[in-house]
Amino acid sequence: MSKLYIINTSNLPILGNFWHTVRKFTSGFAHLNFEIFSINDDSNFDSINDSKDNIFFIGNHGLSANKYPQIIEKLKLFPNTTNILVFS
Numbered sequence: 001m002s003k004l005y006i007i008n009t010s011n012l013p014i015l016g017n018f019w020h021t022v023r024k025f026t027s028g029f030a031h032l033n034f035e036i037f038s039i040n041d042d043s044n045f046d047s048i049n050d051s052k053d054n055i056f057f058i059g060n061h062g063l064s065a066n067k068y069p070q071i072i073e074k075l076k077l078f079p080n081t082t083n084i085l086v087f088s
Helices: 018-031 042-045 061-065 071-075
Strands: 003-007 036-040 055-057 082-086
Touching: 003 018, 018 036, 018 055, 036 042
Parallel strands: 003 036, 003 055, 055 082
Antiparallel strands: none
C-alpha cells in the first residue's frame, strides 16, 4: 500500500492553522488508498522504506526558522520517494 508521510518535526514544524490545511489536503490521499502518517521525530525515518509509491509532505514553515535543516539530508536517503514541498 502507498504511504504519505507528513513531516512535522521540531526542525520542520507545521505550525498553527497551516496544520489544519495540511490535514485537509493530505486526507484526499486516503481516498486514493494511501496510508497517512505523521513524522514527529527524526528517528521515525529509520522505519520507512524507500518506494516510488510513497510521498513525503514538507511544509515550509520550518525552513524560515532553520535555513537548511538536517532533516533535508535524511530525505536524500529516499531517492525513490516523491517529495511535496508546499510554500505558503
